[in-house]
Amino acid sequence: MKMKRALFPYQDRRDFFTPEDFSDEEDLMLKTTASFVKKSVKPQLEAIAQHQYSVAKQLFVQAGELGLLGVEVPEEYGGLSLNKKISGLIAEYMGHAGAFSVSFNIHAGVGTLPFIYFGTEGQKQKYLPKLATGEWIGAYALTEPDAGSDALNSRSRAVWNEEKSAWVLNGEKQWITNAHMADVYVVFAQTDQGMTAFIVERSFEGVSVGPEEKKMGIKGSSTATLILEEVEIPSGNILGKIGKGHKIALNILNMARLKLAFSNVGTAKQALVLAGDYAKERLQFQTPIIGFTMIQEKIADMAIAIYGAESAAYRTADGLDRRMELIEKDQDASNLMFDFAMECSINKVKCSEILDQVVDEAVQIHGGYGYMQEYEVERLYRDARISRIFEGTNEINRLTISKLLMKQYLTTIPAEEKHIEEVEGQSGKWIQASEQFLYLCLKALTDAGVSIAQEQEYARLLSDMVSDLYVMESAFLRTEKSERMGRLNETHQMMAEVLGAESLRRIKEGAFTILSSVHSVEADRKGWITAYNNIDVPPFPEIFELKRKIAKDVTAWKEAEAI
Incomplete structure (x- = not known):
């Protein structure tokens, strides 16, 4: 096929990366993740759903020991210096981990990436080793009660206090994932110079967390309001440049959208396997229901949608990896990453809606049993709904x-x-x-x-x-x-x-x-x-x-x- 690529011009088409291109060594990361999810996370899903934070924190430590938290963290700060394709592979299979996958992806994504791309050397040395090992858990505080989809319209405000030689921050951040477990938050607030990103540690005086929200799904992830009252923040805890926090917010949000897409693909695959297995076992009219062509059509539609979503997600990750190589040459990270904003949003919308389609059909194939909590597809159905709202609504x-x-x-x-x-x-x-x-x-x-x-x-x-x-x-x-x-x-x-x-x-x-x-x-x-x-x-x-x-x-x- 010979044609120019005007809309998506970032890659040589013959070098296009596909999941089949992963090496045996890279596939080991998938096997490591799969083993961790199966042996460590799934047996604890009920405890996690009951917000037993100590269980989730121990899982973070285990994930850190396996190198899963530090995939994109540079080696000099305790990470593996790997790329977004590997990060996507891990996020994909972590999609089998229920609510813990949300906590994991927030920490390894928006909770860590701002330090990698926008942190000073001192900030990287202080925070990245702790985040890579799971000693500390990260969170990202952008959304506010009155802002909604207009996330940059922040009412939280930070004012420089000359007498205290510190920024004084006041405000509330809503629906913050990992709120009750996090040790450090990346918080966005208005200043006289514009929106600015601040590094706020849990131990700072004036930082508190509201009660856990009661959610439809992903019940085990911590979701609560972060309350900031006269919080004094040293000047060294500004992330990036004063007044340029919107660049950090938008670019990190794009990375989060792609990571969410990978997680959605993983959960969709899980639902497909459950539906296929059930369809082979369930008898109606003395025949396994997989023998009926209407059920076959559902299974095929699920598989086809996943194949397309997976292909697009790895294509985007590959393009970003190539662009990241330029960032290492001291080019502006925010501008380079923003070139992929459209593709990241495409993946977010497509993968979240494909997940909804797949889990809905998985429940339908299970019939009445799919509505019962003893069957896993019931939880997948509830958990999936948030993905069309997360990281910017699909609208x-x-x-x-x-x-x-x-x-x-x-x-x-x-x-x-x-x-x-x-x-x-x-x-x-x-x-x-x-x-x-x-x-x-x-x-x-x-x-x-x-x-x-x-x-x-x-x-x-x-x-x-x-x-x-x-x-x-x-x-x-x-x-x-x-x-x-x-x-x-x-x-x-x-x-x-x-x-x-x-x-x-x-x-x-x-x-x-x-x-x-x-x-x-x-x-x-x-x-x-x-x-x-x-x-x-x-x-x-x-x-x-x-x-x-x-x-x-x-x-x-x-x-x-x-x-």
Whole structure:
């Protein structure tokens, strides 16, 4: 397939990383994580759900001893200096760890990464070794009661007190994960110079934590309000630059979105395995229900969605890893990471909604038993719901995706690349058609002067179209690389084929809705619809037969092989 990459230009397509590229040594990290979750975490899930903090803290220490907390921490501070692909691999399997996975990912992600990317040498030496070993637990305090999705509209305020030679911080931070267990918090507050990030230790006078919130799911993770009353913070505890805390907040939030996506993929895989095993065992009308094609379709849809989500997440992690190499050369970390804001939001939205789809179908396959707490899918169903709200609601992320997409279309994509080249192969034709539908919509909205920030239905459709395109392309690239490397998995090939066909159908439908709705003169609308009808859509495969084959293959896999 020969085509220019205008929308996602960060990687050489032949070097595209896939999960099959992990080395045996790197796979050991997965096995280590799997063993830790199975032997140490799962037996303690009930104790964790009862907020026995000592149990969770001991698990953090164990995770630290195994190196799981310090994957991205530089070696000189007690970590392993590994990359985001490995971090994603660990987060993925940690997705099997219930509420503990939330505590773990917050600590290893937003609780630690701000120090790595924005800390001074002294701050790194003081905090990173403790965070890497689990001696200390980290937390991230951004959200406030009245701010909601407008996270940068903080009412918490820090004022410099000359007499005390310290910043005096007052405010409340809401829904802080690890609140009752954390030893150090990264707290964002307004100053006269703008939003600033502060390092606040639990032991500082004036720091207190409210009662545990009573939640629908992830009951075992600590979630509470962080209360800050006249907290004196030394000048050495400013993280990054005064007034530039928004750069830290937004970039670390992007990293959190990707880590959450990996965790969602892991939980979805767990739900798929549970559903497949149950479908093989459950008899109805003297037949295992996996023999019914409607159940097979559900299993196939779950597997296909996971395959696409996994392909996209590792693609993004690989792009970030390549970009991180530039950061080591003293380039501005915040600007380099922000280049991946759209992809991080795409992964967050896609993976959280795929998880919802998968756990919902897993419960449905279990029937009435899936509603009972003795079956694990019941907990997975409740725990999954928060992922569409975590790290920015999916609505906010869709606005982010569409705004960045429109900006990229207007400012960074050369005019000649807005006309897609001829491509080779069936997958290339599906991608080509998808891009043509997307570009046509972007042109129509631009020509009509539509503000997608105000008319947000267009933003929703644009974000869904580009997200489908990114996932489709990622799945195709993964499959094509496997074929090129002589390791093609025929089931994966069928998954990519169905994913491509169904993604293109959704993109085409979204394009028609936009072009039929955009405000403009009737002649322009007719012209856009004519252009829409002239886009060459390749023939679709026989979907039902492919899904039956996929379901048969997936339910024959062992848990360790499940996509």
